[in-house]
Amino acid sequence: MTPPTTDPTLADLARRATAHRDRPAYGHDALISCDRLVRVFSADGVEVQALQGLDLLVREGELMALVGASGSGKSTLMNILAGLDTPTAGAARVADHDLLAMTAKDRLRYRREVVGFVWQQTSRNLLPYLTAAQNVALPMQLSGTRVRRRDRAARALELLDMLQVADCRDHRPHQMSGGQQQRVAIAVALANDPSVVLADEPTGELDSHTAEQVFTAFRTANERLGTTVVIVTHDQAVAGEVRRTVAIRDGRTSTEVLRRSEVDAETGHERMVSREYAMLDRAGRLQLPAEYTEALGMRDRVALDLQPDHIAVRPDDSRQAEDGRGGNGTV
Numbered sequence: 384m385t386p387p388t389t390d391p392t393l394a395d396l397a398r399r400a401t402a403h404r405d406r407p408a409y410g411h412d413a414l415i416s417c418d419r420l421v422r423v424f425s426a427d428g429v430e431v432q433a434l435q436g437l438d439l440l441v442r443e444g445e446l447m448a449l450v451g452a453s454g455s456g457k458s459t460l461m462n463i464l465a466g467l468d469t470p471t472a473g474a475a476r477v478a479d480h481d482l483l484a485m486t487a488k489d490r491l492r493y494r495r496e497v498v499g500f501v502w503q504q505t506s507r508n509l510l511p512y513l514t515a516a517q518n519v520a521l522p523m524q525l526s527g528t529r530v531r532r533r534d535r536a537a538r539a540l541e542l543l544d545m546l547q548v549a550d551c552r553d554h555r556p557h558q559m560s561g562g563q564q565q566r567v568a569i570a571v572a573l574a575n576d577p578s579v580v581l582a583d584e585p586t587g588e589l590d591s592h593t594a595e596q597v598f599t600a601f602r603t604a605n606e607r608l609g610t611t612v613v614i615v616t617h618d619q620a621v622a623g624e625v626r627r628t629v630a631i632r633d634g635r636t637s638t639e640v641l642r643r644s645e646v647d648a649e650t651g652h653e654r655m656v657s658r659e660y661a662m663l664d665r666a667g668r669l670q671l672p673a674e675y676t677e678a679l680g681m682r683d684r685v686a687l688d689l690q691p692d693h694i695a696v697r698p699d700d701s702r703q704a705e706d707g708r709g710g711n712g713t714v
């Protein structure tokens with residue numbers, strides 16, 4: 384039997400192999416890259432797989448949100464990116480630092496100079512006995528770089544001013560509102576001019592109006608200083624304001640939504656359009672959003688069709704096809 388004509392020739396295969404070799408490595412131009420990241424916790428003999436092969440790339444200068452149900456692995460990921468925890472397997476790099484291969488000394492420097500973080504509990508972000516200005520100056524004082532005291536104070540004030548909390552500079556945390564404390568916390572996170580600011584549910588304890596102000600502060604930092612910002616949030620309003628939202632499900636990134644503004648051809652008004660994306664992993668696996676599959680009653684097997692410019696995914700139609708062919712009527 385002659386092979387089907389669609390079989391690749393040796394020349395085809397050689398061409399493909401060359402193309403593959405010339406393709407840049409995964410995440411080579413990303414500021415944050417997580418490649419099949421795994422984190423397994425064992426507690427009392429029970430293993431919990433908090434991250435199950437998570438892939439994520441974040442470009443320099445992005446402002447993005449991570450969303451997902453409670454227990455999906457968001458904080459585990461943030462703790463790893465913050466240099467507070469180490470993954471069980473996989474690869475994670477942030478600004479050219481290999482998070483699996485840092486010495487204790489590297490790790491300390493990484494936490495002081497490469498990343499800044501803002502946690503949900505306002506009390507975890509600021510020292511209670513220092514004023515706002517002193518809290519912001521402290522990381523500069525602790526970092527190896529010898530910034531003069533006067534310059535530290537000036538930079539602290541500049542940051543507080545940029546985030547619209549300059550009036551709190553001489554206040555201790557208990558004299559500030561929750562929203563003011565979080566904005567001061569962002570200034571603390573920015574003190575040493577980090578590559579990335581990570582925030583784990585920073586507006587979780589705030590009402591929606593205050594949350595909005597805190598979010599504006601993250602956006603200001605991103606736009607004015609170019610700092611890359613990754614925010615874990617439950618807040619749909621916050622998730623709705625960033626260009627990119629990545630969903631985490633069962634310890635993996637599942638789908639993501641990208642938004643961009645577009646001018647409506649009819650009205651001439653600018654409007655935001657969003658589009659849902661999914662990550663295709665190396666094995667070709669793809670997770671479809673539950674709303675999509677449920678809307679069409681898809682489960683188990685689905686039918687695939689390769690089209691010139693897309694792949695169609697349809698509910699399994701093999702049963703009808705067989706019935707249509709006039710099977711013998713048994714189930």
Ligand code: ADP
Nearest residue numbers: 424426431433452453454455456457458459460
């Ligand atoms: P999220 O922040 O999305 O709510 P987490 O990352 O906190 O989720 O947790 C993911 C899973 O890992 C959960 O099942 C949680 O119970 C478990 N987990 C997180 N931290 C630990 C730990 N230190 N020890 C044992 N299990 C943990």
Ligand code: MG
Nearest residue numbers: 457458459583
């Ligand atoms: Mg969490």
